[in-house]
Amino acid sequence: MCDDAQAILQHVAPEVEYTKLDVRSSTELYHLYGARIPVLKRQDTEQELGWPFGEQQLREFLS
Known part of the structure; x- marks a missing residue:
């Protein structure tokens, strides 16, 4: 995962667990x-x- 995407994910939903492939x-x-x-x-x-x-797109995706 690129640094930008990871930063957005950590900011929006730090509690979300994920697996990198x-x-x-x-x-x-x-x-x-x-x-x-x-x-x-x-x-x-x-x-x-x-x-x-x-x-915003990530929030909608996770809701």
């Missing part, structure tokens, strides 16, 4: 997400939020 380690993941990385994906809804995103 290196999409470059998998050809399939890289082709799926490469142009949008970093990408946040909710486990409960399967929704995805790709970069770039701002604080």
Whole structure:
């Protein structure tokens, strides 16, 4: 996750737990997400939020 995205996530929702995956380690993941990385994906809804995103977009995504 880039520093900018991580800073926004920590500011908006410091309590949110997340797992980082290196999409470059998998050809399939890289082709799926490469142009949008970093990408946040909710486990409960399967929704995805790709970069770039701002604080308001992240709040809406998490609500």
